[in-house]
Amino acid sequence: MKKMLFYVAVFLATINCYSQIEFEKGYFIKNNNERVECLIKNEDWDNNPLKFKYKLNHGASKIFNTIESVKEFGVYNFSKYIRGNVDIDQSSDETSELDGSRKPILKKETLFLKVLVEGTSNLYRYKRGNLKRFFYSNKEKSIKPLIYKRYLNSKHNANLSSFNGSIVNKNLNRNFIYVNERYKQQLFKNLTCKTISLKEIEKLRYKKQSLSKFFIKYNKCSGYLIDGQYEKGTKDVFKVSLKGGVRNTTLDIDNSSSFLPSISFDSKTTYKIGVEGEYFLPFNKNKWSLFVEPTFQFFSAKKELPFAFLVEKKIIVETNYKSIEVPIGIKRYFFLNDVSKMFIGGSVVLDFNFDSYLRYTRTDGTILKDFNIKTGNSIGFHIGYVYKNNYSLELTYQNNRDFLTTHSNISSKYSTMSITIGYTF
Known part of the structure; x- marks a missing residue:
């Protein structure tokens, strides 16, 4: 056991010597639109951050920057975050906590949104614990939430259609779980292109991979996609x-x-x-x-x-x-x-x-x-x-x-x- 503790001590000392490698080339944009080139501690955030660490150069001290003073930041060839004052649905997606309302519970929050796809239309993601939400912006318009909500409903004879956002998934304590999938209607209405069919939109899942593929295809069809700007990140x-x-x-x-x-x-x-x-x-x-x-x-x-x-x-x-x-x-x-x-x-x-x-x-x-x-x-x-x-x-x-x-x-x-x-x- 003493040998084990010795090896752990040596290992931790080694880690401390190499900690600076986590800072990678990046940038941030201040509220006055000044762009600052720097080194950002790339933590490959699972939950969207509210702040980040950076250095102006390798020999400089570490500094914190927060969402209040930065409107955008990114690590080159890896990830990019945009500040947005957006409506975000606070509804729980946990089966035991579902409510009986089809309407999302929207609340204004200022968040760093992760850019997944960038072009004529942009796709963003936000994650905080079990809360996962996607957003989009079309041309110069503001960032809007893509609406998706699971909820309980005891009406068994609901009149369902392709875009009314209600599909039966399973039975739960004699109540049915329905899904408001209005995000499909939003995309069908606002992101139309000759290479994208209604059937493709109907099959879209409220998942990063599915939505990213759709936005990439739409932007290519529109003739404007910023290659390499959508999320790199690490893969499983x-x-x-x-x-x-x-x-x-x-x-x-x-x-x-x-x-x-x-x-x-x-x-x-x-x-x-x-x-x-x-x-x-x-x-x-x-x-x-x-x-x-x-x-x-x-x-x-x-x-x-x-x-x-x-x-x-x-x-x-x-x-x-x-x-x-x-x-x-x-x-x-x-x-x-x-x-x-x-x-x-x-x-x-x-x-x-x-x-x-x-x-x-x-x-x-x-x-x-x-x-x-x-x-x-x-x-x-x-x-x-x-x-x-x-x-x-x-x-x-x-x-x-x-x-x-x-x-x-x-x-x-x-x-x-x-x-x-x-x-x-």
């Missing part, structure tokens, strides 16, 4: 890695409530091999990921102990433990440069053992006590280094797993420290 990515390594294992058996002796086996080095599936979350520049890593591991040991209750005054304790571990956890990455990064993480480790036992025998081989192994879960701590997104080196510590959970008069502490190398496909 799933990767698979082959992993193998060695681990140092310790096992302590506490048999204090039984006549059988307790034992601490000598630490032992074994191997492990596994496959990791990792899903990178689509925000904050893919710095966060969820992972699952099924891994085969084993531990076997045999030790002779003095035992006064037998004629031969000796007892043999033997264990053979094999299992598939399944760590499920989260990682946080820290970029060091263009080709390397480090991470820390934590996991809950599920364990599925097979053909495993703990056995007490006499010196002639007679079995005194045979314990079937039934493992519990444990916690894993991870720290690692990744090079070129393909090669990885990882240090993992797992603490005090009990593999005798079904026996009340005996317990075990199974702990491991492992070093793993990996290759990502």
Whole structure:
């Protein structure tokens, strides 16, 4: 454990040395329309920000800028935000909190809206927790909300049409959930072009990808699209890695409530091999990921102990433990440069053992006590280094797993420290 803390300290010190790489070339426009070129801390915001950090150059101090003093800011070739005083629907989209009104609950707010598509008509997105809303502007007109609202309605015989915004999704406590999809009517009325059919608009989903494709197509049809200005951002990515390594294992058996002796086996080095599936979350520049890593591991040991209750005054304790571990956890990455990064993480480790036992025998081989192994879960701590997104080196510590959970008069502490190398496909 002391070694683990040492490595974490070194790692955090390294992170501090490289923190400046998060500032990237960007700009902001003040209220008086003055444009300032600068370096902006690119946090790849999941929720729309109200402020941001910037530097005038690499050697300058960090400064905060807020929505009150900035009307626009952006990180080049990545993202752009526009300040708007807009009507935003405050209605909840959570099924348990739906109301019975088809009308949106509109409230004026000053927000930084993320530019998704820019051209003759612009598409914007706003997100705050579970609240997700889209907006648009057409030519020189003001920014307007695209209306979408789920609501409850008990009238089963509603007269529905293509654009009246009411379609039945499912039954909920004898009330139906309807959807006001007026955004389709808004787009049909205000964004007409010969290459866009009514059928295409009817199929539009109130999702970023669906709406972005529509606005890109409309702007191309209109002959005006600002290439490269719509959202770049980070994408969700799933990767698979082959992993193998060695681990140092310790096992302590506490048999204090039984006549059988307790034992601490000598630490032992074994191997492990596994496959990791990792899903990178689509925000904050893919710095966060969820992972699952099924891994085969084993531990076997045999030790002779003095035992006064037998004629031969000796007892043999033997264990053979094999299992598939399944760590499920989260990682946080820290970029060091263009080709390397480090991470820390934590996991809950599920364990599925097979053909495993703990056995007490006499010196002639007679079995005194045979314990079937039934493992519990444990916690894993991870720290690692990744090079070129393909090669990885990882240090993992797992603490005090009990593999005798079904026996009340005996317990075990199974702990491991492992070093793993990996290759990502």
